[in-house]
Amino acid sequence: xxETLSITDLVLNASIIVQLVMAMLAIASLVSWVMIxxxxxxxxxxxxxxxxxxxxxxxxxxxxxxxVALANEEAERTGLENIFCSGFKEFSRxxxxxxxxxxxxxxxxxxxxxxxxxxxxxxxxxHLTFLATVGSTSPYIGLFGTVWGIMNSFRGLAMxxxxxxxxxxxxxSEALAATAMGLFAAIPAVIAYNRYSARVEVLxxxxxxxxxxxxxxxxxxxxKQ
Amino acid sequence: xxxxxxxxxxxxxxxxxxxxxxxxxxxxxxxxxADFTEIAPYYIEATVVADNPYKTExxxxxxxxxxxxxxxxxxxxxxxxxxxxxxxxxxxxxxxxRLKEQxxxxxxxxxxxxxxxxxxxxxxxxxxxxxxxxxxxxxxxxEQGLRKAITDxxxxxxxxxxxxKNIVKNWSRPPSARNxxxxxxxxxxxxxxxxxxxxxxxxxxxEAFDRSAMLAVRKTGRFVVPSDTLMFERNFREFVLVFxxxxxxx
Numbered sequence: 471x472x473e474t475l476s477i478t479d480l481v482l483n484a485s486i487i488v489q490l491v492m493a494m495l496a497i498a499s500l501v502s503w504v505m506i507x508x509x510x511x512x513x514x515x516x517x518x519x520x521x522x523x524x525x526x527x528x529x530x531x532x533x534x535x536x537x538v539a540l541a542n543e544e545a546e547r548t549g550l551e552n553i554f555c556s557g558f559k560e561f562s563r564x565x566x567x568x569x570x571x572x573x574x575x576x577x578x579x580x581x582x583x584x585x586x587x588x589x590x591x592x593x594x595x596x597h598l599t600f601l602a603t604v605g606s607t608s609p610y611i612g613l614f615g616t617v618w619g620i621m622n623s624f625r626g627l628a629m630x631x632x633x634x635x636x637x638x639x640x641x642x643s644e645a646l647a648a649t650a651m652g653l654f655a656a657i658p659a660v661i662a663y664n665r666y667s668a669r670v671e672v673l674x675x676x677x678x679x680x681x682x683x684x685x686x687x688x689x690x691x692x693x694k695q
Numbered sequence: 696x697x698x699x700x701x702x703x704x705x706x707x708x709x710x711x712x713x714x715x716x717x718x719x720x721x722x723x724x725x726x727x728x729a730d731f732t733e734i735a736p737y738y739i740e741a742t743v744v745a746d747n748p749y750k751t752e753x754x755x756x757x758x759x760x761x762x763x764x765x766x767x768x769x770x771x772x773x774x775x776x777x778x779x780x781x782x783x784x785x786x787x788x789x790x791x792x793r794l795k796e797q798x799x800x801x802x803x804x805x806x807x808x809x810x811x812x813x814x815x816x817x818x819x820x821x822x823x824x825x826x827x828x829x830x831x832x833x834x835x836x837x838e839q840g841l842r843k844a845i846t847d848x849x850x851x852x853x854x855x856x857x858x859x860k861n862i863v864k865n866w867s868r869p870p871s872a873r874n875x876x877x878x879x880x881x882x883x884x885x886x887x888x889x890x891x892x893x894x895x896x897x898x899x900x901x902e903a904f905d906r907s908a909m910l911a912v913r914k915t916g917r918f919v920v921p922s923d924t925l926m927f928e929r930n931f932r933e934f935v936l937v938f939x940x941x942x943x944x945x
């Protein structure tokens with residue numbers, strides 16, 4: 471028997487199902503880390519943009535000019551900018567119709583902004599479900615690999631006359647590697663999921679507050695006329 | 696920052712994290728393997744068949760005793776031959792004297808004078824012979840004793856080994872046991888091999904360790920002892936056990 475069971479031996483000597491489980495978990499871990507980094511960048515970016523936009527919005531700049539500046543770069547717009555643009559667009563469109571009731575105008579504007587908000591929410595929450603899935607299922611997948619490996623090693627033990635620890639130990643060690651990998655994939659995913667969903671929640675609250683503030687401004691302008 | 700760029704960077708970071716973890720694992724694994732110390736066996740049984748100085752010495756001693764005995768036997772035979780020769784001579788002399796006496800009318804009482812002399816000589820001879828025989832018997836006994844001692848030693852060692860094995864089997868050392876500790880126990884047995892008492896001769900200083908050693912002896916309870924009473928009395932009526940955890944890592 472190999473005296474020093476290296477980690478590569480653990481993976482390479484495992485049975486095919488355990489190896490499959492390990493490969494699955496490795497891929498899940500890799501993808502979930504990609505998601506973690508990508509979400510981290512994306513959420514930080516959205517927050518930064520929102521702060522910038524709010525500063526610009528409350529600086530007393532003409533909202534029409536702001537809209538024109540943003541309307542040109544539709545691909546670059548994020549979060550608050552999208553909500554603002556959709557609301558402003560709807561407002562100016564509705565205002566162009568002469569005989570429209572200001573309350574109806576406001577209803578349209580609010581609807582448009584709600585749609586934009588839900589779209590933003592969806593965009594913020596992309597990949598978070600994947601992280602949640604990895605976090606909750608990969609321990610089970612790893613456990614399955616472990617159970618399978620231990621089952622095999624005990625089955626092998628039944629055929630040996632001299633049952634010693636050194637006969638079962640490598641098999642169990644291999645099997646436990648699967649659980650370790652499952653946990654390795656799951657723990658960061660769960661942490662990231664919790665952290666990012668909290669961050670998304672904060673951002674959405676901010677968006678909603680902005681929506682209310684913006685609609686009240688629009689209400690004032692529409693009823694002044 | 697465009698979407699694809701963020702994805703590419705994320706992929707790079709994820710790969711970096713994973714390779715870092717794998718590298719860390721591999722490095723740690725190697726260190727662990729190097730640290731692993733093999734558990735030393737409790738004792739090593741080795742017998743050198745060809746050149747055992749102890750045994751050759753014993754054999755030499757036996758051979759010397761044999762030689763001495765042979766020399767002694769030869770000496771005795773020589774003495775005996777001498778004695779017979781002298782006796783023959785004396786008888787011949789006696790016969791010649793008797794003839795002379797018969798020739799002479801009045802036999803002088805020489806035989807009476809000669810008689811005690813002859814007696815003393817035979818006495819001396821028999822005495823010497825007895826002494827020789829005694830010496831011989833002693834030598835033979837010593838030799839036999841030597842031979843027996845070898846086998847007795849071996850037997851005692853075998854029994855001691857068995858006892859040690861049994862005790863080690865029952866010995867569970869406490870976690871506080873360290874290399875270099877040593878507690879010496881005195882065990883008292885009855886001829887059936889049952890333990891009647893065990894006392895601590897020299898404590899290791901660690902109470903748990905002493906207790907574990909006592910417990911090992913108590914748990915064993917009955918020991919394998921020779922049925923030969925002499926051997927038992929000499930070696931196993933009361934013996935000393937040294938408990939020393941040599942195979943621990945700490």
